[in-house]
Amino acid sequence: MADIPFRxxxxxxxxxxxxxxxxxxxxxxxxxxFLVGFWAxxxxxxxxxxxxxxxxxxxxxxxxxxxxxxxxxxxxxxxxLWRHFALTPAPRWRFVAALVLARALLLAGALxxxxxxARGLGMPPLPHPVSTVLALAxxxxxxxxxxxxxxxxxxxxxxxxxxxxxxxxxxxxIGGVAxxxxxxxEWALPLSNLLPGRHAVVAxxxxxxxxxxRAAGFELAALTGHGLIALLAAVLLFRWEPAAPxxxxxxxxxxxxxxxxxxxxxxxxxQRQRSVPAAPDTAPAGQVADYLAPVTSDATRAMVAASAPxxxxxxxxxxxxxxxxxxxxxxxxxxxxxxxxxPAEPPLDLDxxxxxxxxxxxxxxxxxxAEPPDEALASALARIRRQLERWPPATAGPPEQQVRTLxxxxxxxxxxxxxxxxxxxxxxxxxxxxQRFAADVLARLLFEAALHPDALSVAARSELPAIGLPAxxxxxAPLRGRVMLYAFxxxxxxxxxxxxxxxxxxxxx
Amino acid sequence: xxAAAQVCRSRGGHxxxxxxxFSVAAGEIVGLIGLxxxxxxxxxxxxxxxxxxxxGQIRVAGHAPGSRAARAATGTLLxxxxxxxxxxxxxxxxxxxxxxxxxxxxxxxxxxxLAAIADQRVDRLSGGQRQRLALALALQHDPAVILLDEPAxxxxxxxxxxxxxxxxxxxxxxxxxxxxxHDLAEAASLCDRVLVMAGGRLLTGGRPADLIAxxxxxxxxxxxxxxxGAESASIEITAQDVAAAVRQLLAQAGxxxxxxxxxxxxxxxxxxxxxxxxxxx
Numbered sequence: 001m002a003d004i005p006f007r008x009x010x011x012x013x014x015x016x017x018x019x020x021x022x023x024x025x026x027x028x029x030x031x032x033x034f035l036v037g038f039w040a041x042x043x044x045x046x047x048x049x050x051x052x053x054x055x056x057x058x059x060x061x062x063x064x065x066x067x068x069x070x071x072x073x074x075x076x077x078x079x080x081l082w083r084h085f086a087l088t089p090a091p092r093w094r095f096v097a098a099l100v101l102a103r104a105l106l107l108a109g110a111l112x113x114x115x116x117x118a119r120g121l122g123m124p125p126l127p128h129p130v131s132t133v134l135a136l137a138x139x140x141x142x143x144x145x146x147x148x149x150x151x152x153x154x155x156x157x158x159x160x161x162x163x164x165x166x167x168x169x170x171x172x173x174i175g176g177v178a179x180x181x182x183x184x185x186e187w188a189l190p191l192s193n194l195l196p197g198r199h200a201v202v203a204x205x206x207x208x209x210x211x212x213x214r215a216a217g218f219e220l221a222a223l224t225g226h227g228l229i230a231l232l233a234a235v236l237l238f239r240w241e242p243a244a245p246x247x248x249x250x251x252x253x254x255x256x257x258x259x260x261x262x263x264x265x266x267x268x269x270x271q272r273q274r275s276v277p278a279a280p281d282t283a284p285a286g287q288v289a290d291y292l293a294p295v296t297s298d299a300t301r302a303m304v305a306a307s308a309p310x311x312x313x314x315x316x317x318x319x320x321x322x323x324x325x326x327x328x329x330x331x332x333x334x335x336x337x338x339x340x341x342x343p344a345e346p347p348l349d350l351d352x353x354x355x356x357x358x359x360x361x362x363x364x365x366x367x368x369x370a371e372p373p374d375e376a377l378a379s380a381l382a383r384i385r386r387q388l389e390r391w392p393p394a395t396a397g398p399p400e401q402q403v404r405t406l407x408x409x410x411x412x413x414x415x416x417x418x419x420x421x422x423x424x425x426x427x428x429x430x431x432x433x434x435q436r437f438a439a440d441v442l443a444r445l446l447f448e449a450a451l452h453p454d455a456l457s458v459a460a461r462s463e464l465p466a467i468g469l470p471a472x473x474x475x476x477a478p479l480r481g482r483v484m485l486y487a488f489x490x491x492x493x494x495x496x497x498x499x500x501x502x503x504x505x506x507x508x509x
Numbered sequence: 510x511x512a513a514a515q516v517c518r519s520r521g522g523h524x525x526x527x528x529x530x531f532s533v534a535a536g537e538i539v540g541l542i543g544l545x546x547x548x549x550x551x552x553x554x555x556x557x558x559x560x561x562x563x564x565g566q567i568r569v570a571g572h573a574p575g576s577r578a579a580r581a582a583t584g585t586l587l588x589x590x591x592x593x594x595x596x597x598x599x600x601x602x603x604x605x606x607x608x609x610x611x612x613x614x615x616x617x618x619x620x621x622x623l624a625a626i627a628d629q630r631v632d633r634l635s636g637g638q639r640q641r642l643a644l645a646l647a648l649q650h651d652p653a654v655i656l657l658d659e660p661a662x663x664x665x666x667x668x669x670x671x672x673x674x675x676x677x678x679x680x681x682x683x684x685x686x687x688x689x690x691h692d693l694a695e696a697a698s699l700c701d702r703v704l705v706m707a708g709g710r711l712l713t714g715g716r717p718a719d720l721i722a723x724x725x726x727x728x729x730x731x732x733x734x735x736x737x738g739a740e741s742a743s744i745e746i747t748a749q750d751v752a753a754a755v756r757q758l759l760a761q762a763g764x765x766x767x768x769x770x771x772x773x774x775x776x777x778x779x780x781x782x783x784x785x786x787x788x789x790x
Binding site: 020240 | 592630
């Protein structure tokens with residue numbers, strides 16, 4: 001018997017899909033609508049779209065895999081095309097494989113288009129392209145398997161829509177895809193573990209604004225598990241005929257252990273309590289004056305006078321009111337100049353800095369870890385440290401510029417909420433700074449960086465991918481604010497003025 | 510080439526193929542005829558490997574139906590052939606030829622009038638054009654066994670004639686052809702044998718001429734006036750021995766002028782209806 005090539009089948013499927021206007025509208029155009037929707041909602045974030053890459057990529061995958069694939073499967077089966085294929089001597093699995101592969105290629109194309117559209121709307125370059133591709137591929141395969149299951153459960157096309165909605169809507173609303181898990185009520189969190197959407201969002205988000213594959217190991221494994229369970233169920237329910245009785249006897253009984261496996265997977269996810277990621281961190285960093293004690297001497301008056309505003313004065317942290325004797329803060333411009341001249345050097349007066357007003361190290365804004373990193377995190381940190389040694393921006397310019405550039409390594413991941421990496425990077429930066437500068441010099445440099453957040457350049461923010469961190473795009477002001485906070489915090493740490501969070505009011509004597 | 514022994518198949522608690530046994534030899538065209546719901550399509554599904562019989566045995570070109578070897582040796586035209594709607598005619602032929610591991614057969618495409626519509630998309634074809642394409646897909650790999658379910662559906666008279674010639678050529682080349690059809694004239698002229706099905710059972714079978722010969726012919730005589738004992742001037746009888754019956758009618762007419770005398774031979778339709786009326790169970 002002659003060998004039956006696979007390529008004609010794949011090509012035929014691709015041709016048929018590309019000639020289907022509805023497939024193109026749902027597969028390629030809708031994701032762009034979603035993207036624009038996300039951009040309209042979150043375009044003013046400190047980093048446009050990057051913090052929402054997980055949700056919008058997941059929605060694209062969901063639409064194409066959980067709706068597009070089963071609709072095509074059921075439509076072809078209803079039309080008798082599968083029966084016709086079954087008459088040929090080609091191995092029958094090839095028809096389904098070609099169909100799924102064609103859909104996967106269409107989906108890959110949609111994701112590429114969506115990625116470049118997101119870049120056009122301001123999303124920074126991917127820091128971990130390989131991890132991102134792995135996360136997208138794993139999520140895509142998982143949802144394609146779920147789509148294949150729906151295609152074998154549904155007797156006709158309207159039933160696909162009904163079944164698809166039964167999966168799509170819960171995944172969007174209580175599955176952590178469209179509504180962030182942090183916004184969900186307690187009762188919804190265990191339910192979200194039953195659906196793979198949250199794992200897809202976390203895996204993709206970790207690749208786009210996190211440390212990559214290792215940090216999302218559980219999510220990738222969970223997606224693979226969900227996909228395998230769905231695939232096995234789809235194989236058990238597979239049929240060539242439009243209408244066929246459900247599998248009976250031993251074949252039907254196999255569905256029960258699969259159901260148990262699915263519940264067990266959800267239980268493991270729940271057990272790990274990787275439940276609620278932090279709420280979006282868009283809080284303003286405040287202004288320099290917010291972290292300075294009242295003026296008591298000429299020296300500090302001079303110091304304050306030399307300081308510049310750091311962030312828009314829309315809201316200020318609690319207990320930070322304009323101080324008597326301080327120069328009123330001028331509003332910061334959205335796009336600060338790339339490199340501002342450094343004002344005259346003020347005298348170093350640590351007593352003047354209200355370290356206790358800085359955001360808590362355990363909080364959302366400018367966090368610093370109190371615990372040692374786990375194994376995966378330590379590996380990521382070590383890698384960044386190694387890459388940092390060969391990172392040209394770290395040694396470019398005068399010491400004042402170098403300090404600012406190194407502070408970006410803490411500030412950008414903080415803005416991008418790269419938990420847990422964001423909490424450990426300030427310590428890495430601290431170690432790097434200590435290695436490069438003598439303590440007194442470093443104190444002076446950090447003091448200067450804290451007081452003049454708008455000075456000098458933050459252009460190195462676009463070169464962070466070279467050390468495995470996401471780039472930062474968009475307005476500089478939020479970034480300069482975080483640089484200021486970390487400069488204050490590290491200054492407190494190296495001078496012993498502030499190591500860790502101050503005790504809570506009820507813990508004080 | 511096709512051998513079925515005591516094949517039974519049930520669907521929805523109803524036996525749609527019941528204890529059917531027959532064979533089709535190489536170089537033979539066998540027609541499968543019967544009223545709607547007789548079980549013809551269900552039997553072809555079993556032979557094509559699309560449905561598994563509950564009981565009995567089937568061999569197609571020496572292989573179990575549905576096996577890769579059987580599928581490679583068989584060309585099947587389904588009653589409602591599913592076609593890839595968004596492919597063009599030429600692309601569809603190339604796809605199915607590829608799936609059979611064979612090159613496209615331009616000669617067959619031309620014979621079925623497909624060359625002129627090679628660039629048309631399948632979802633824009635007429636019913637007859639779709640049927641021609643489906644026939645081409647069933648025949649283009651030159652199969653040893655051909656299973657056809659209603660091949661003449663939607664075909665115009667010219668294409669029916671061409672199809673008959675095509676099948677005759679395949680028979681001459683040694684193919685075994687089983688053809689379920691409602692076109693009894695076509696079956697009578699083309700088939701070497703016919704099998705008559707009703708209620709899932711195979712009721713009778715044989716050469717069309719023999720089956721027809723086994724049924725009485727209709728003889729109608731119209732006289733100038735009603736004959737003694739007759740209600741009207743028109744007499745209609747059925748008789749196996751036509752000559753004897755005509756002689757008897759003429760003798761009965763005597764001196765009364767005969768205005769019309771006609772003999773209508775039985776047809777395969779009569780064979781089907783007669784078989785249907787036979788008690789079976």
